[in-house]
Amino acid sequence: MSGMQKKTDVILIGAGVMSATLGSLLKELAPEWEIKVFEKLANAGEESTNEWNNAGTGHAALCELNYTSEKADGSIDIRKAVNINEQFQLSRQFWSFLVSSNLIRNPQDFIKPIPHMSLVTGDENVSFLKKRFKALSDVPLFQGMEFSDDPEKLKEWIPLIMEGRTLNEPIAATKVDSGTDVNFGALTRMLFDHLKSKNVEIYYKHKIKDIKRTSDGSWEVKVQNLDNGKIEYHTAKFVFIGGGGGSLPLLQRTGIPESKHIGGFPVSGLFMVCKNPAVVAQHHAKVYGKAKIGAPPMSVPHLDTRYIGNQKALLFGPFAGFSPKFLKTGSNLDLICSVKPNNLCTMLAAGAKEMALTKYLIQQVMLSNEKRLEELREFIPNAKIEDWEIVVAGQRVQVIKDTEAGKGALQFGTEVVSAADGSVAALLGASPGASTAVNVMLKVLEKCFPQHMKEWEPKIKEMIPSYGVSLAENPELFQEIHASTTQTLGLGQKEPLHR
Numbered sequence: 001m002s003g004m005q006k007k008t009d010v011i012l013i014g015a016g017v018m019s020a021t022l023g024s025l026l027k028e029l030a031p032e033w034e035i036k037v038f039e040k041l042a043n044a045g046e047e048s049t050n051e052w053n054n055a056g057t058g059h060a061a062l063c064e065l066n067y068t069s070e071k072a073d074g075s076i077d078i079r080k081a082v083n084i085n086e087q088f089q090l091s092r093q094f095w096s097f098l099v100s101s102n103l104i105r106n107p108q109d110f111i112k113p114i115p116h117m118s119l120v121t122g123d124e125n126v127s128f129l130k131k132r133f134k135a136l137s138d139v140p141l142f143q144g145m146e147f148s149d150d151p152e153k154l155k156e157w158i159p160l161i162m163e164g165r166t167l168n169e170p171i172a173a174t175k176v177d178s179g180t181d182v183n184f185g186a187l188t189r190m191l192f193d194h195l196k197s198k199n200v201e202i203y204y205k206h207k208i209k210d211i212k213r214t215s216d217g218s219w220e221v222k223v224q225n226l227d228n229g230k231i232e233y234h235t236a237k238f239v240f241i242g243g244g245g246g247s248l249p250l251l252q253r254t255g256i257p258e259s260k261h262i263g264g265f266p267v268s269g270l271f272m273v274c275k276n277p278a279v280v281a282q283h284h285a286k287v288y289g290k291a292k293i294g295a296p297p298m299s300v301p302h303l304d305t306r307y308i309g310n311q312k313a314l315l316f317g318p319f320a321g322f323s324p325k326f327l328k329t330g331s332n333l334d335l336i337c338s339v340k341p342n343n344l345c346t347m348l349a350a351g352a353k354e355m356a357l358t359k360y361l362i363q364q365v366m367l368s369n370e371k372r373l374e375e376l377r378e379f380i381p382n383a384k385i386e387d388w389e390i391v392v393a394g395q396r397v398q399v400i401k402d403t404e405a406g407k408g409a410l411q412f413g414t415e416v417v418s419a420a421d422g423s424v425a426a427l428l429g430a431s432p433g434a435s436t437a438v439n440v441m442l443k444v445l446e447k448c449f450p451q452h453m454k455e456w457e458p459k460i461k462e463m464i465p466s467y468g469v470s471l472a473e474n475p476e477l478f479q480e481i482h483a484s485t486t487q488t489l490g491l492g493q494k495e496p497l498h499r
Helices: 017-029 079-100 123-137 151-157 184-197 244-254 344-353 355-365 369-379 433-448 450-463 475-488
Strands: 005-013 035-038 111-113 116-121 146-148 171-176 180-182 201-203 206-213 219-225 231-241 262-274 286-288 302-308 311-321 388-392 396-403 406-411 414-418 424-429
Touching: 005 017, 005 219, 017 035, 017 079, 017 184, 017 231, 017 433, 017 450, 035 184, 035 206, 035 231, 079 184, 079 433, 079 450, 079 475, 116 123, 123 146, 123 171, 146 151, 151 171, 180 302, 184 201, 206 231, 206 244, 231 244, 244 262, 244 396, 244 424, 262 344, 262 369, 311 369, 344 396, 344 406, 369 388, 396 424, 414 433, 424 433, 433 450
Parallel strands: 005 035, 005 231, 035 201, 116 286, 231 424
Antiparallel strands: 111 180, 116 171, 146 171, 206 219, 219 231, 262 311, 262 388, 262 396, 286 302, 302 311, 396 406, 414 424
């Protein structure tokens, strides 16, 4: 077997935004390392990263209410919001470095400025939003946030949402003009074009069949060429599994102790899409509401301006669904095959705990187009069914694991699982996902290459000036970096709203 093995330094599994980011970081930090990428599909960024498979929000906690919780004493806990915003700033800095170094070009093809807004109705929610606004306004990262509970002002901000609305209860919104719409599919394709120019070998239509440890501590990856069925074996000192929902089964194949007692629960998503220019022109923002009582965090309704290709569109959703597949292009056996003796109790415990989620998903699956239109009309009272179509978004696999709180806890964030020796790492989970890819991949480097971090740190700080520093606690540095990345990424332009 060893005679057939092809050796390399790094293997990246999956051609999504995570592998693209890690590969791009490594090519700057260790340009002499050989990197190979294996992707089951025919192109980069076709699964979770694809622009139609996610909301395209540059998640910086500017509008996502589930990142700020109300404590028992009525105060607002903003720690998670500050943390996520700082993580997004790292992404902006790295993308800016790539653009200013001419490693990628035309940033307007993947990132555009879009106001981020939160919108609520009812006395209790308006009170919450006002307290949230006051708490965040003290943090430099949230500079420029505006609050209004004046319907006339809201008609200026969101005319499409306010038109035809019956104002029988209080309504309020916050707005931050420095929000972004990010086409992660376009960004990922740019990054892989860059990596190809740096002699990274990228193999499309190649499926990973197995991952095994070799006697010298390396990893042997068994790969099938889907065009001709041929099996190849590649070995590397380090393997990163960035296969979206497909990461969990591959992580389980490694057999590392850290892969035990972890399960996954797949949730699919649908969006309603409007491409009617007359309607699209009336809305220019990403407007996030509040999840309904009993609904999971990933169900927060939002109406988004999106730029996909050269077309501007509106997306509303998400509507959750259920499929046993871990990927859109996966198998109906994915969920059942992921249940192992070591995670069976974890999965069963989650099932018992998450009856509310199960009920919610059943209700969502049963929704008719008329019911979806009703939910849309809570945002756009005058919405017409003929202006909207349904798009099936990506699959997300929510991590289930045992925590201090007990067995079978459902996790809604993004997690990295790595071997104790750092030789293999896998990315699991969902939101905020792609927006925080740079932060997540820096954590992979810290976990898996601790022996190199001192040597790499000067280059990391050149690429990401705030690395290791809290921007929330250094407002002058934040102002400097924010102004610089805004200019480099072309985010200073405001698009007028047409009514």
